[in-house]
Amino acid sequence: MSLAVQVAGKSDLGCIRTNNEDNFGFDTRCGIFVVCDGMGGAASGEVASKLAVDTVLKYFRQHARNGLFPPFGKQFEGVSQRANALASAVQLANAEVFETAGKNKEHAGMGSTVVAVALKGNFFSIVNVGDSRIYLIRSGEIRQLTNDHSLVMEQVRRGLITLEEAESSTIQNIIIRALGSEETVEPDVDDLMAMPGDVLMLASDGLTKHVKDPKILQIIQNAPTLDKACDDLINAAKDDGGDDNITCVLLRLLQQSWWRSIFPGGAHKWQNSL
Amino acid sequence: MAKLALKFEDKVLKEITLGQGLVTIGRLPDNTVQIDNLAVSGHHAKIYWETDHYVIEDNNSLNGTFVNNRKVSKQPLADGDAVLIGKHTLAFKDEWHEDAPTGHTMAEVPSKPVPKMEATMVLDTKKAKEMMAQMRAGGAPAAAPAAGAGAGSAYQAPPPPPPPMKERVGTLSVISGKTDQPNYTLTGKMTVIGKSEMASIKLKGWFKPQVAAAINRHEGKYMISASEKKIALKVNGQAISGQHQLNDGDIIEVSGVQMSFGYAD
Numbered sequence: 001m002s003l004a005v006q007v008a009g010k011s012d013l014g015c016i017r018t019n020n021e022d023n024f025g026f027d028t029r030c031g032i033f034v035v036c037d038g039m040g041g042a043a044s045g046e047v048a049s050k051l052a053v054d055t056v057l058k059y060f061r062q063h064a065r066n067g068l069f070p071p072f073g074k075q076f077e078g079v080s081q082r083a084n085a086l087a088s089a090v091q092l093a094n095a096e097v098f099e100t101a102g103k104n105k106e107h108a109g110m111g112s113t114v115v116a117v118a119l120k121g122n123f124f125s126i127v128n129v130g131d132s133r134i135y136l137i138r139s140g141e142i143r144q145l146t147n148d149h150s151l152v153m154e155q156v157r158r159g160l161i162t163l164e165e166a167e168s169s170t171i172q173n174i175i176i177r178a179l180g181s182e183e184t185v186e187p188d189v190d191d192l193m194a195m196p197g198d199v200l201m202l203a204s205d206g207l208t209k210h211v212k213d214p215k216i217l218q219i220i221q222n223a224p225t226l227d228k229a230c231d232d233l234i235n236a237a238k239d240d241g242g243d244d245n246i247t248c249v250l251l252r253l254l255q256q257s258w259w260r261s262i263f264p265g266g267a268h269k270w271q272n273s274l
Numbered sequence: 275m276a277k278l279a280l281k282f283e284d285k286v287l288k289e290i291t292l293g294q295g296l297v298t299i300g301r302l303p304d305n306t307v308q309i310d311n312l313a314v315s316g317h318h319a320k321i322y323w324e325t326d327h328y329v330i331e332d333n334n335s336l337n338g339t340f341v342n343n344r345k346v347s348k349q350p351l352a353d354g355d356a357v358l359i360g361k362h363t364l365a366f367k368d369e370w371h372e373d374a375p376t377g378h379t380m381a382e383v384p385s386k387p388v389p390k391m392e393a394t395m396v397l398d399t400k401k402a403k404e405m406m407a408q409m410r411a412g413g414a415p416a417a418a419p420a421a422g423a424g425a426g427s428a429y430q431a432p433p434p435p436p437p438p439m440k441e442r443v444g445t446l447s448v449i450s451g452k453t454d455q456p457n458y459t460l461t462g463k464m465t466v467i468g469k470s471e472m473a474s475i476k477l478k479g480w481f482k483p484q485v486a487a488a489i490n491r492h493e494g495k496y497m498i499s500a501s502e503k504k505i506a507l508k509v510n511g512q513a514i515s516g517q518h519q520l521n522d523g524d525i526i527e528v529s530g531v532q533m534s535f536g537y538a539d
Contacts (some may be wrong), residue, residue, distance in 0.1 A: 001482070041343045041395040078462035080472065109345055111396050122485050122501060123464075123472055131394070138518060151397065151405065171313060173394050176402040191464035193488040193501060205394075 002121040004256040007033065007269055008226035009249035012234045014206055015242035018219040020274070021045030021238045022247035025053040027270035030064030031119035032057060033249055037132050037204040040101075040110030048097050048112040052179050053273035054094035056079075056116055060085070070213055076189055082118045083125035083189040086251040089178070090114055090127050090187045104138030111178035113122070114187075115146060115202050117251070121193065128188045131175050133208050135216065136192070137199040142189045148205075149177035149187060172209070196255040199226075206244035276351075277364040278321070278327055280307060287362075292328060297321040299359060300333075313337050313360030321351070328368070330357060336401055394460070441494045444520065444536045451531030452478035459538060460496060465489040467528060468501070477529055486529040496520040496535070505529065 011022050021038040023046070034056045038049030049271040062184070063069045063085070071089030075084050093114060101107045113130025126134050128146040131153075136143050147153065153164040179185060199220055211219070211233060219236060223229035230248050237246045276292040290307055298305040300317040309318070315335035321328055331348040332373075341349050357364040375494045377399065394478035419480040444460040452453065454476040458465070466473040468485035477486065485501040499517045500507035507514045508527040520526075 037394070039396065041393075080464070083463070113394075121470075121472070122468075130396075151402075170311075172486055174397055176397050176399075177406075178394075178396040181396045182398055188461075191462075192490065193464065193466070193485070193499065196501065 001038050002256060003119075003196060004252065005031070006226055006252040007249065008230050009033075009035075009271055010234055011245065011247040012238070012242075013116050013198055014245050015238050017243075017245055019046060019068055020245045021049055022047040022206065022245040023053045023273045024202070024247050025057050025251060025271055025273045026056045027057060027061060029268045029270060030060045030226040031124075032064070033116065033118040033119070033200075033202060033251060034058040034118065035132055035202040035204060035247055036114045036179075037130065037206070037245070037247070038110065038112040040107065040251040043068075044101075044107045044110035044114070047100070047107055048110040048180050050273045051097050051100060052093040052112045052114050056086075056114065057087040057272065059089040059092055060118070064138060072267070074186060080123065082120055082123070083127070083191050086116055086118050086125050087187050087189050090116065090129060090273045091185060093113070094129075094179040094185040098183055101180050109181075111180040112177065113204070113235075114179055117200055119251070119253075121194060122194050123159060123191060124132070124194050124200070125189060125191050129177050129179055131184055131205045133201075133203055133205070135201040136154045137201070137217060137220055138195060138197070140217075140221070142213050144213070145190065145192070148175075149188075150175045159173060159263075181260040194253050195254060198253045200251045200253075201233075201248055203248040204245060206246040207233060207237045207248050209244065210240035210242065210246075220250070226252055276366065276368040278307070279367065280309070280498040281363045281365060282361065292321065292323075294323045299364070308366070309359060309362050311360045311362065316360070318359055319357075324350075327351065328366070336397065336405060337357075337395060443497045444489075444491070445536050445538050446475065446526070446533045447536070449525070449534055451529075451533075453531060454478065460489060460491060463491055465491075467531070477531060479530070482529055487526075498526065500528065 005028055007028060009024050009026060011020060011024055013020050014078055024035045026033040028242055034053050036049035036052040038045030040048060069085035069088055072088040076087055097112060113132040114165045115132040115134050116127050117134065118125045129149060131148040131150045134145045138146050150172060152169045152172050154160045154176060156163055157165050177185060215236060219232045220229045223232050229250055233248050234246045278290040278292060279286050280288040280539050297307060297320060298317060299307045299319045301310060301314040301317045317333050319330060319332045319339045320334040321330050324535050328351040329348060330339065330351055332346060337360060338345045351380045351407050353368040355366040357366060376521040446458040448456050450516045458475055462474060465475060465485045466485055469477050470484040483505060486505055487498055487500045489496050497517045497519050509518055509524050520535045522536050526533045526535060
């Protein structure tokens with residue numbers, strides 16, 4: 001048995017920024033979902049995040065068909081092939097962004113975060129670099145699946161400061177891993193089992209800075225559709241100030257009807273980078 | 275005559291006239307230009323006269339020094355350059371050299387906005403490691419929350435660094451039922467029990483589910499959960515719904531297989 005997936009994704013400028021450095025994309029045909037948050041002056045952030053989304057999508061579209069994902073960069077032990085495919089795609093995106101930044105003077109120093117989910121059958125793998133996040137909502141509970149690669153969260157993990165202190169820190173904007181800032185990058189990867197009814201949220205920090213976990217849970221549970229949930233989440237972030245670009249991609253996993261599991265295909269949906 | 279204007283969000287805080295001497299910029303009070311902000315390193319950068327022009331040099335600062343939006347380690351300054359240090363800008367004005375060819379950097383990037391502090395910044399690995407090392411040493415240079423301009427002195431007793439966590443490795447021994455091996459070491463992030471190709475604990479026999487249950491390893495803890503509601507999963511005889519954290523000696527029963535969980539030495 002494999003699960004069917006519903007998906008919705010939205011990105012918003014927020015209330016203050018005049019450009020959108022976030023980007024996202026997905027393709028249910030190969031079960032890949034990506035959110036990136038770019039950084040770097042003079043429109044470089046947009047370039048970095050778009051390049052990262054495109055690279056990850058392309059890697060999956062090219063290789064998901066035969067299921068042979070050529071390894072790129074560091075491969076991880078003790079994780080699934082799908083998780084290593086995500087790791088490869090993200091390291092490839094790092095190389096692309098790093099190279100583009102090196103070649104074009106105006107893009108020097110650009111970078112991007114990335115979170116992505118690769119879904120297959122009853123399992124999904126996740127990858128993370130930077131401070132975008134993935135959440136899992138399962139049986140009425142919300143859980144953050146990724147660890148932010150930010151200086152403050154690293155300090156929280158080491159017990160140096162509390163979560164409350166981190167959330168009011170002036171240096172929340174400093175991240176310690178990003179795509180494109182160095183020649184190589186080490187992504188975090190993980191494997192999880194999917195269950196019918198699960199909702200996954202991929203979001204940039206423009207959302208999670210302003211909308212805390214219980215509120216996210218409440219919005220998603222009360223929205224009639226995923227599309228509406230995206231809108232409501234973005235509006236909640238804007239109501240709280242919305243000082244950054246806001247992006248979220250939501251997926252809901254559903255029990256597949258018996259006939260669809262015999263005759264796959266049909267309601268596929270994809271969205272290239274913006 | 276060259277001047278520096280220290281600005282914070284378009285407000286000029288201070289003006290400094292540059293001579294031939296060394297001007298140091300940093301968070302600590304012994305600098306010529308003190309910027310009391312946590313994003314600024316103790317001795318962040320310096321400006322000095324070299325033959326016929328002023329030069330800015332970054333002292334390997336944590337968050338870097340930016341001239342007209344570009345990160346620099348050492349760079350000649352030209353009239354109109356904007357130097358960004360943390361959240362503060364130093365506007366460099368060189369009236370002496372106005373007839374000289376004004377800074378090429380200026381001509382190339384006429385009106386590039388200075389990046390705002392709220393914009394995400396990334397530390398490179400080396401600096402991040404240095405930072406972590408400092409944190410481990412109890413220095414916690416950036417640990418102070420927003421409240422603290424004077425947080426440095428309030429931070430007298432840094433908490434001891436957490437002991438390095440030794441990740442224990444879980445094992446499963448099959449007590450009864452048919453599997454492909456009698457013992458398993460749970461080194462993976464996720465161990466799947468079932469018939470599926472994803473399963474590392476392979477169940478043998480007809481009518482076994484593709485995926486019966488999975489065990490996730492997270493920070494040295496092992497959590498087991500059934501793949502779906504209709505699969506009966508028991509730990510120590512108790513039915514489990516949702517996730518359950520495994521402890522040494524737990525007996526797991528699922529899909530006709532009984533196993534005991536433990537930690538390897």
